[in-house]
Amino acid sequence: MHWPVRLLTAVPICDGHDSAINTLNIEFIRHGLEVVYLGFHRSASDIARAAIQEGVAAVGISSYNGGHIEFFRDVRKDLDRRGGAHIGLFGGGGGTISQADARRMRRQGTDEIFFAGTPLETVAGFVTKKYGRSRRRPPAKPSGRKSSAPVVGFTGPGGSGKTTLIDELVLRFLETRPRGRIAVLSHDPSTMGGGALLGDRAMMIHSQHDRVFMRSLATRGQAGGLSAETEPWLHSLRHQEFELVLVETVGTGQEAMPFRDGPFDRKILVMPPDYGSRLQLQKVVMLDAADIVVVNKSDQPRAKAAQTEIGQRLSENGRGQKLVCTEARRHRDRGVDELFQLLTEAGR
Numbered sequence: 001m002h003w004p005v006r007l008l009t010a011v012p013i014c015d016g017h018d019s020a021i022n023t024l025n026i027e028f029i030r031h032g033l034e035v036v037y038l039g040f041h042r043s044a045s046d047i048a049r050a051a052i053q054e055g056v057a058a059v060g061i062s063s064y065n066g067g068h069i070e071f072f073r074d075v076r077k078d079l080d081r082r083g084g085a086h087i088g089l090f091g092g093g094g095g096t097i098s099q100a101d102a103r104r105m106r107r108q109g110t111d112e113i114f115f116a117g118t119p120l121e122t123v124a125g126f127v128t129k130k131y132g133r134s135r136r137r138p139p140a141k142p143s144g145r146k147s148s149a150p151v152v153g154f155t156g157p158g159g160s161g162k163t164t165l166i167d168e169l170v171l172r173f174l175e176t177r178p179r180g181r182i183a184v185l186s187h188d189p190s191t192m193g194g195g196a197l198l199g200d201r202a203m204m205i206h207s208q209h210d211r212v213f214m215r216s217l218a219t220r221g222q223a224g225g226l227s228a229e230t231e232p233w234l235h236s237l238r239h240q241e242f243e244l245v246l247v248e249t250v251g252t253g254q255e256a257m258p259f260r261d262g263p264f265d266r267k268i269l270v271m272p273p274d275y276g277s278r279l280q281l282q283k284v285v286m287l288d289a290a291d292i293v294v295v296n297k298s299d300q301p302r303a304k305a306a307q308t309e310i311g312q313r314l315s316e317n318g319r320g321q322k323l324v325c326t327e328a329r330r331h332r333d334r335g336v337d338e339l340f341q342l343l344t345e346a347g348r
């Protein structure tokens with residue numbers, strides 16, 4: 001099996017200049033790299049924690065708003081402190097990082113800084129050469145006592161809001177369980193060249209927390225919404241002390257049944273209200289297989305009709321499947337509270 005080089009990229013705290021890193025991410029993917037993108041306005045500890053959890057070879061930071069000498073130093077220190085001394089660190093920031101700054105940053109443990117005018121090809125070439133050898137494999141299968149953590153699978157079309165919904169569920173977990181740990185396995189598609197943009201972390205605010213373990217997996221050519229690495233990861237997570245494991249598939253189509261195999265205790269289909277006509281619902285296979293169907297974005301005009309139509313479809317199944325309406329992007333949404341309750345009841 002081919003193991004692509006994995007990188008983590010981010011923009012520092014109090015910095016919203018994400019245009020350069022978005023361009024670089026695309027260039028890295030074009031070169032067959034898997035890029036976990038953490039987003040902008042991220043703290044040094046969020047970056048180091050994510051890099052360790054994701055098993056990346058290096059961290060790339062794009063910094064424009066100043067404070068780069070301290071920020072890169074803090075990321076390096078936090079990586080070392082968390083057991084990531086082997087993880088490389090590099091970055092850039094146009095004209096805001098001077099040559100003198102860059103020399104100081106190298107002395108403090110940054111491998112390389114790229115300046116304005118550097119061809120993208122040069123940056124991608126450096127990364128492939130410098131970090132190409134440190135490819136990491138999936139977890140060894142641990143033996144020992146299996147935890148009883150319920151595994152909940154989330155699937156649904158791209159854009160239905162699965163990632164935001166999961167992040168909100170994580171927030172509720174953190175608020176109601178003062179010590180427990182939760183795990184999230186997130187999937188994104190690989191491109192034909194083998195690269196992948198693993199971008200779910202950029203949408204997840206609450207999940208960047210020491211009590212949350214998150215791993216982003218690329219499908220690496222496997223159809224159906226999951227990855228060949230999903231099963232070993234689930235096995236490994238079930239032998240660790242987690243209270244809940246949430247799995248998000250890639251955006252799926254009508255025929256997808258991603259949770260047929262594997263230890264899924266609950267299967268959730270997340271639908272947007274704008275799926276088209278009622279007829280379309282007859283074709284969505286997961287409407288038969290799901291334990292809970294969530295109509296997210298329930299503030300949209302078609303949400304009421306969607307709730308009625310999907311409700312009828314589920315009652316025809318006669319399996320007691322639950323229907324929950326959510327607006328995950330809204331703070332303290334009642335529907336998300338209801339879903340969280342259903343999921344945590346299931347684990348008891």
Ligand code: B12
Pocket residue numbers: 009014015016017018019020021023024060061062063064065066090091092093094095096114115116117118119120123
């Ligand atoms: C575009 C831009 C914006 C856009 C940002 C859009 C976005 N979503 O990114 C907008 C208009 C929103 C904006 C806003 C602001 N901006 Co502005 N912005 C710029 C500008 C013009 C270009 C930056 C850019 O994207 N360049 C394109 C990239 C691809 O080119 P590059 O920088 O040369 O990058 C190369 C290398 O540096 C390297 N590289 C860069 N990053 C990385 C990362 C990695 C991992 C690697 C390997 C390499 C690498 O590779 C690239 C390839 O050649 C710069 C000025 C400048 N010319 O740099 C100011 C600039 C960065 N902004 C500045 C400021 C002050 C602001 C504001 C605070 C303005 C205000 N008062 O509101 C806000 C802050 C916004 C925020 N929330 O942080 C200042 C920062 C000053 C400082 N640090 O001392 C600058 C320098 C302008 C100036 N001269 O004053 N800005």
